[in-house]
Amino acid sequence: MTQDTISVRDIARQLPGVMRRVPAIAKGLYYYSIKDDRKELTLGTLIERNAQKYGSRPAVMYDDRRLTYTEFNAWANRIAHYLRAQGLKKGDSIAILLENRPELLAMVAGAAKIGVACAMLNTSQKGKVLEHSINLIAPQLIVVGEELLESFEGVRDHVAFGHSSPYHFLPDTDSIHDFGETPKGYINLAQKLSGYRGDNPTVKNGPRLGDTAVYIYTSGTTGLPKAACGSHRKFIKAYGGFGLMTLNMGPNDVLYSTLPLYHATALLVCWGSVLSGGSAIALRRRFSASEFWNDVRRYGATTFGYVGELCRYLLNQPPSPDDRNHGLTKMIGNGLRPSIWRPFKERFGIETVAELYASSEGNIGFSNFFNMENTVGFTTAPYALVKYHEGTRDPIRDSKGRMEKVKQGEPGLLLGEITAKWAFEGYTQKDATENSILRDAFKKGDAWFNTGDVLKEIGWRHLQFVDRMGDTFRWKGENVSTTEVENIIDESGLVEEAIVYGVEIPGTNGKAGMVTLVPQQGKVDDFDVQALFRYLQENLPPYAIPVFVRVTSAIEKTGTFKYKKVDLKKAGFSLDRDGEAVYAWLPKTQEYTRLDAGLAGQIENGEINF
Structure with missing residues (x-):
């Protein structure tokens, strides 16, 4: 049977584990709660800090490649210096079309250091959808991996860039050492970067906490994607809330991720958590159920990132004597179904399931801080579960235009209150942003983000996912x-x-x-x-x-x-x-x-x- 309620006794059983994490919790709470958007705390500063503190420790693992924090930071610095030499500045954007490999993380980090935002293009997109996604941002230039060159070539004549030489190419190699062959009409970025220095850039009017670091694409109601703004704050919240408070990551931890890095769970949640402990992230291009545990052992992974049905694929593999022959004890992600929650933990010896609820564009997130079963956890953010019209994203309003909260245990539409601390960053399209905001919900002048998801409270402010609206x-x-x-x-x-x-x-x-x-x-x-x-x-x-x-x-x-x-x-x-x-x-x-x-x-x- 699955757990559908959480009692004070359930919470009490988890307190010893929580007490052991108190130092990390206190530190994480500080980062999670920072209010000042002007603070010079960004993705770039996190990496520079880790390079100084954990310089010789691994930062990124991929196949046979191992990059220390010192090496990774220097690589990101060369990218920052190059982009600045091309005239790019704070507030500009570039498009990234790369599959999971270290080059993608280096591009995001390097651009972040000078305040340039990266549009994380979905690598499965082609044709009109890819064209739409690029033009939605109007970036200065694009960085295309050799593995996706054909996809970009299909739309190259239909997309616009702000730079006079926008087409940049990265070979599908260890591009720090192997520049590959340059296709006609492209700048070989790997080759160019070799001529730039690796010291930390000094930037006047540099990026701040509230500035956009990445654009994450989400599904649009018309079938075309929307671009959600992801600020440096979202990295910092993941750093504090997930990495420190929930997972208690440290320099000996390795998080294995096969999730695509154009997705917020991998880029913001997993990588943000890794940075919090001076930990390493181990990447694979695509998920493989048959190779998963071999990779876990190969990289010495202690944690992994999941989404959707990934855990089911692993559970469906034939049982093996090696099912517990690994050092992996923690996992973070979303979408673990109640029916396989306990079987997965017991078969593979997982101690901590950091199930979470969040969205790329949203202002609210939940984390399974107490390591309970079948819950997305709780949040310190203000939220409400309200009655709604079945099959729609629309809340029910009374004769006065106000909404009604559901009783505990009843499914309700989840709303996140928009405040100075819990800002809604929205989309690049103003109409899409406004359509996600509900105004005058409980009193005149208030504003709430409509998640479009139905959840229910199962005790002690812990929520359980019920359905996507329309499901x-x-x-x-x-x-x-x-x-x-x-x-x-x-x-x-x-x-x-x-x-x-x-x-x-x-x-x-x-x-x-x-x-x-x-x-x-x-x-x-x-x-x-x-x-x-x-x-x-x-x-x-x-x-x-x-x-x-x-x-x-x-x-x-x-x-x-x-x-x-x-x-x-x-x-x-x-x-x-x-x-x-x-x-x-x-x-x-x-x-x-x-x-x-x-x-x-x-x-x-x-x-x-x-």
Whole structure:
């Protein structure tokens, strides 16, 4: 059974561990609570401080490369000097199109030292979406990795830059020592950097805590990305809140991350936590379940960063005598489902799960400070959980235009109050920023960030994630939570992965539940769908049992391990996807029936009364 409430006894059991972290907590609280946006405390100063204090300690690990803090800081300095020589200054921006490798971190660090912000382009983007993302920022120049040159070439003629020589290239090598071959029309940045000095730059009117350090792209409601502003403050909050207060990182820690660095969890949370302890970050281009533990042992990792379904992939690997043959005891990230929380910890010997809740653009974050189960933790930021209109991001307002908070234990729309201390940095697009702000919520003049997420309080100000707004649907007059149904299916022992959503059936009201799943064992045609049906009948009310089941060998995901639910919804119960089987729970039956073209046509034409 999963834990759904937190009592004073639960908190008390964790106090001995908390007491051991008191020095780190006190230090972390200082950084987490800094209010002055003009303070000269930035990503660049953190790295310079670590170079001075932990100079000979490893800063970045990648394949066979090991960079100390002294070496990494000098590399970032050469980048800063080069960018300044090109006329770039505080307030300018550059675009970064690199896969996970040390060059990406060095570019962000070097640019940060002179107040230049890096737009962290999603490496899976191509064509119109990539073009949109670049033009959204209007950067001075771009740094393209050899591994992504083809993607950029596809949009090169459709994007604009402010610099006269904007196209910079980095070879897919150890670019400090190997400059590679320079493609026509590009400046070989690796070669150029070799001619610049590695001392810390002196900058008049340098960057401050509140200045933008990075732009992180988030999904837009129109399908095109939005660019969220990430200030140096967000690095500092991760440094204090996650790295010191929660993980208590130190110089002997190594955080292993396969998460894409264009994502806030990897760049801000994981790297920010690493910097707090003079720790090292070990990178891999892409996640590999089969190589994960080998890498952990290879790098001597003590911590790792997770998101989405990464932990499920690891749990689905065959058990091995080496499952606990490693030094990894901590993990930080989000999206660990309650159904696998304890099995994951017990199988792999994990002591600390620093589950968190945050968003790239938001002003509020939660951290599992007390190491409780099945919670995103708590926050010192002001927040509210309010009643909302089902299936939308809209809160319910009363006759006076005010919102109503939900009772403890009830799901509510999470809002973060916007104050001087808890500022909402928003997006580059003013209309997108304003659309995320709710005004006059509880009193005239107040302002709140609308997260669009539904959470519930489970005791002692600890929240549990319930659903993304829109990830609920109404069927048979009842509201169905996709996350709730997914958790039940997860615990069946029949599937490796399951994603639940609502689909429309002609002639019905609301949406019928549908699940796309990957069988635990065997091929698509061998899956025992009737065993699943019997299990669902035993564990779910009738209205929550998925009407449709799509069985497939793999579910496509984004680079951050999130399901492409929009594509699945569009496919519905259609049969035009090769190698898959679709089943339906037909009226007046007590089993799933495999669809053929004739039966699917009858449903589509509204000839079957659901």
